[in-house]
Amino acid sequence: MSASLNTLSGTFYRDLLYPVFKVKPSEPKALLIIKTLVVVFGTVSVLGVYVIKRFGNLVMIVAYCTGLTIGPVVGIFILGLLFPWATNKGAICGGLAGFLFVGWLTVANAIYKSYDHFVYPTKELRVDGCLHNFTAVPIPQVSDDSGIPYIYRITVSSTLEWE
Template sequence: MYAFYAHCDPLTTERITKQDQLIPLFIVDLVGNVPGMSGLLVSCAFSASLSSVSSGMNALAAIAAEDFIKPNFKDIDDKKLTIITKFFSAGCGLFGIVLAFIASVMGDILNSTLLLMGIVSGPVLGVFTLGVFFPWSTSKGVLTGLFVGSICGIGYAVGIQRNPSPTFEPPLFIDGCSVGDVTTINPYTSYMNELNMTSMEHIVQPTDAPFIAGEVSGYNFYSLSYLTSVLWLGLFAWSLVWRSVS
């Protein structure tokens, strides 16, 4: 996508408003001339997402039925329990739709999602592994570890948001856009068609200064990429759960 849009940046030309829209735009620009192909690719991406969401909704409904409905309504029959579970699953779906509308105005939703997963997954994994390896752990100790791990994870995630890592983006231009229009033209395709093969040697020579990703000294304690926050933030919270219990 960078090679395709390097000389006609969609953000600069305001074809899109945030980077999350790059993939759908790229699909439309790449195969939009083939009837039905762009819709097929976008529907495949949505189908993959919806399959995970639907299983999560069913899991939430099953957990609610086992942990809340059955213990409090012991005489309930299976038919009523099934109906209640279906209503609860539908309610979770409606709640997810509302959250989707809220997420559309939150900016970079991928960043927030991965940070949230890192906050939640670490303490939960800590409690799970604690029960596997130390089944004699008391409920007070487990709840204390869960609370400490969650609070510290939230605090560290807030620090990441307030002290973001320095970003170094490669250069982008708009000199490849059509005059008077923002329609993207792949500059590499048109350039290679006009290029004489005798001048290829000039291109492959490493004469230009390389793109440098930045200095390590610019990082601080909170300089954790959101792409690795699920791993490191979860590991941080998991270790705090174990440390609090021990």
């Protein structure tokens, strides 16, 4: 784990941070920056474990992240395709606004789901008129989600929602 964190921090520093500095930092200062990055990335990794534990399996988190990022990316693509006079600032502002709005919906939806405030309704199980002998299983009760705003009930993870 330490080798991965050190590699990630070194790569992040060398590829993303080092070119940004106008005055290049000295070796001790660069070492301090890399050590700080190790602590930050390690903290994010540990917090990620708690997020996965709280929100279910990793597949659902990937589906949420996919739904979160696809909307703004497609929006920026269509903006560039249909409006050639659009500026960089407009595309960045629109992409950030879309990302923040969908992020808000995604997080609220995940929080409501994690506390079992609502579940998606299932279809009724009926075997009337069937020629075969089936054993009917009682249908579980669907929770009352009348107190949850409709905007948080929508599926925000694109076509990757498995429920």
